[in-house]
Amino acid sequence: MADETTNRDSFQVQAGYCAAMGAPITARVATVLGHSLTRDSETGRRVLDWPGEPVADALVLRLIGGLHALYRRGVAEIAPVFSAAVTDEAEVAAILNRVFVEQDAELLPWLDGPPQTNEAGRSAGLMTGILHLAQRYGPRVEVLEIGSSAGLNLLIGRYRFDLGGVRVGPEKSPVEIRPEWRGSPPPAVPVAIVSTRGVDIQPLDVSGDRDAERLQAYCWVDNVERQARLEKTLAMARAYGVDLVQGDAADWVEARLAEPQAEGVTRVLMHSVVWQYLPPATQHRIAVAMEAAGARATPKQPLGWVMMEPNRDLHAHEVRVRGWPGDTPMEMVARTHAHGAWVEGLDPPYETRPYVMRASAAA
DSSP: OOOHHHHHHHHHHHHHHHHHTTOHHHHHHHHHHHHHOOSSSHHHHHHHTOOSOTTTTTHHHHHHHHHHHHHHHTOGGGHHHHTTSOOOHHHHHHHHHHHHHHTHHHHGGGGSSOOOOOOGGGHHHHHHHHHHHHHHHOSEEEEEEESOTTSGGGGTTTSEEEETTEEESOTTOSOEEOOEEEESOOOOOOOEEEEEEEEESSOOOTTSHHHHHHHHHTSOTTOHHHHHHHHHHHHHHHHHOOOEEESOHHHHHHHHHTSOOOTTOEEEEEEESOGGGSOHHHHHHHHHHHHHHHHHOBTTBOEEEEEEEEETTTTEEEEEEEEESSOOOOEEEEEEOTTSSEEEEOOSSOBOOOOOSOHHHHO
16 A cells, blocks of 8 residues: 555656656656645545555546646646746646645546546557567458557557558558657568457547547647647547447457457457556456467467557556467567657567566566
């Protein structure tokens, strides 16, 4: 169980991550809150007395999402902080603590669930993993995504990508995903996404304004390019729709893996920044189900697993890939920025240690 010191320390962890991700305003807010948040509001008391693991629970991002939502709604009191008109930490602290008291009822609900950062830029890392599977098993891919949020990455087959010069997807797509590429490019092979389906414990419906606001609030104020892309991807989701249902990830994965699979199509489980939110029992069930389905996989009905999950020690995310049939364990084929601003392709031999959020903790 966490204590106040641990909960305050989590703000510094998040501030470091924001700074590394090129988000100085959001980093400043996290830094200031870590040492200046008071118990004068119910929101402040709930944060400082948070009973869970604050980093894994993304406690700081929950809180900052609520603050950003107030800024986007035009709450004048907070505008100087999120516009960077005020940068002195003492002044920032005074403004934020007044906002907590004045906007307590508006901020409290933002602590009730994990952030919904459904970032289409993460499709760059996910597509990188899919390209590695397409090189092994062929171009046709059926995508199963857990933790789909609003389903923006279920549009992965509708985006156009430039991944280190490797171009994938429809050329006329209104959304181009072109990260800064570092290292070796991914395999230059064709990919055809034949279907995408997703599940989320609390999916967002972006056909209305409420859930779209949540996504926009969790898109950091510093990231102007991300915000512009989010507007386009929300429009695509409304235009085309996505196959997204509410449900438990393990139940859904087990059911989907039990369904008949078309020959010549690789069934791929994918997820990004989801694993940390799943209970250990759910993680175990999914891993067991994938291993069992992998044992049944054939060259005509292959199975793949692509994950893009955070390494908190490196302030980066890891793209890991596993394919069946085959005895090769899950391999880390790339590292990526949390929101897809850059991707670093790695060279073989690939690292095959099991994924953990903090490598130092595993050591």
